[in-house]
Amino acid sequence: MTVPARTHRPTPGQTVGPFFAYGVEYPRMHQVAFPHSPGAILLAGTVHDGAGSPIPDAFIEIFGADADGTVPRARGAFRRDDHTFTGFGRAFTDDDGHYEFWTRNPGATAGRAPFFAAVVYARGLPDKLHTRIYLPEDERALEADALLASLSADERATLIATRTPEGHLHHDIRLQGEKETVFLAF
Amino acid sequence: MSDRTAAAPESLLASPDQVSQREITQEIQDLHAAYARREEAGETLPTTMHDFPPYRSSILRHPTKNPKLVDPETIELLSPAFGQRDVAAVESDLTIQHAGEPLGERMTVRGRLLDSWGRPLANQLIELWQANSAGRYIHQRDQHPAPLDPNFTGAGRAVTNDNGEYLFTTIKPGPYPWKNHVNAWRPAHIHFSIFGSSFTQRLVTQMYFPGDPLFALDPIYNTIWRPQDRDSLVGVYDHDLTSPEWSTGYRFDIVVDGPDATYFEPEEA
Numbered sequence: 531m532t533v534p535a536r537t538h539r540p541t542p543g544q545t546v547g548p549f550f551a552y553g554v555e556y557p558r559m560h561q562v563a564f565p566h567s568p569g570a571i572l573l574a575g576t577v578h579d580g581a582g583s584p585i586p587d588a589f590i591e592i593f594g595a596d597a598d599g600t601v602p603r604a605r606g607a608f609r610r611d612d613h614t615f616t617g618f619g620r621a622f623t624d625d626d627g628h629y630e631f632w633t634r635n636p637g638a639t640a641g642r643a644p645f646f647a648a649v650v651y652a653r654g655l656p657d658k659l660h661t662r663i664y665l666p667e668d669e670r671a672l673e674a675d676a677l678l679a680s681l682s683a684d685e686r687a688t689l690i691a692t693r694t695p696e697g698h699l700h701h702d703i704r705l706q707g708e709k710e711t712v713f714l715a716f
Numbered sequence: 717m718s719d720r721t722a723a724a725p726e727s728l729l730a731s732p733d734q735v736s737q738r739e740i741t742q743e744i745q746d747l748h749a750a751y752a753r754r755e756e757a758g759e760t761l762p763t764t765m766h767d768f769p770p771y772r773s774s775i776l777r778h779p780t781k782n783p784k785l786v787d788p789e790t791i792e793l794l795s796p797a798f799g800q801r802d803v804a805a806v807e808s809d810l811t812i813q814h815a816g817e818p819l820g821e822r823m824t825v826r827g828r829l830l831d832s833w834g835r836p837l838a839n840q841l842i843e844l845w846q847a848n849s850a851g852r853y854i855h856q857r858d859q860h861p862a863p864l865d866p867n868f869t870g871a872g873r874a875v876t877n878d879n880g881e882y883l884f885t886t887i888k889p890g891p892y893p894w895k896n897h898v899n900a901w902r903p904a905h906i907h908f909s910i911f912g913s914s915f916t917q918r919l920v921t922q923m924y925f926p927g928d929p930l931f932a933l934d935p936i937y938n939t940i941w942r943p944q945d946r947d948s949l950v951g952v953y954d955h956d957l958t959s960p961e962w963s964t965g966y967r968f969d970i971v972v973d974g975p976d977a978t979y980f981e982p983e984e985a
Contacts, residue, residue: 533976534833534979537833538830538833538834540971540973541921542763542940542948543764543921544764544920544949547936548857549845549855549857552871553845553907579777580775585777593792602796604797605797605799606802608798608802608841649918652777654777655774655778656939657766657920659779659783660783660792706777706780713784714783715783716785716788716975
């Protein structure tokens, strides 16, 4: 079936500005999974600008499948009950540009390479940026991934997280410059 | 990893070069003309320009490469599920969050959340934040000499109803000074954060007020380079939404962006 022509022009995006914190903060917003609960891991990293400096006034949102690959449909991402997995989280960068989430490793859906969908916002960033954060383990699935296959090796590396010895995920995001993170349009 | 340390956020708010408003306004006009020429020459440009030097803090924070066009996967075609469990009804009234009433012009803003085909989006979360009537944000980093209002925080949330409608009651915000350049003032605005039915539709934007004399001077408003797109961020005064002896009313409809893959409801996919 063909998709009909769009009839409504989208509302343009704007920067979150400098003073977003009190507007979008809510309790335990970075705890997609309860810390240290079975299967909970840290997803953490630093957001950098084009000079390589950390960005202390950015925030990241993630939306990810549960460990078995199912996309969460449960409500309650803004009212954590500490056991329902909603898949959604939000994290501010701190004064060192560092962000972190407690979450779960997303499982594969239909054999595809699992990833977190992520959106980046910052003061000085005129509109949101979409990206993906892939898990590093399943090399075959990563090779078969359509987006990753369309990228150079350097670009691919900006989208794949690193597993730490503790089993956590490390992933830096660079808004500009050498190793600039690959951002997405849909 | 970089071994650079972050500058104190307070120091980041003032741009280093501090040029005049006249120079900033000229930069804005020159860029808009250049974008129009590029579009005429066949280039496809985004609605909001990431590379917009008059907004000085964007210079090191905008990507230099074009975004990669991808087919969204399941996780991107759905969105976090929201409902009244996530937001209490009182959170949409910013004038009743404290013991007393805030100062300023009481106003309501009402609108519909639609997709690219004009279909209403029910049960989606809208977050809102703003300065008070004096143009002061409650944020600690806003230290300009306008008064805080002990009865106004300036943050609210709502979930759209079955018709995709939302309603906030608030106080009209004042313009506020920032340090992008000498004598830089932002037009009065309300920040909106919107979830659509698909994570790809995530939107953060700002609503402005009709006839603001600061529009042509503001680098942030003008990151949106086409006049008709800028106009779509201006709330429409609607006398039918104004209540006698109570509040003025504005309408602000919001359209989240496609993509075509979101045309089908997830359960039909």
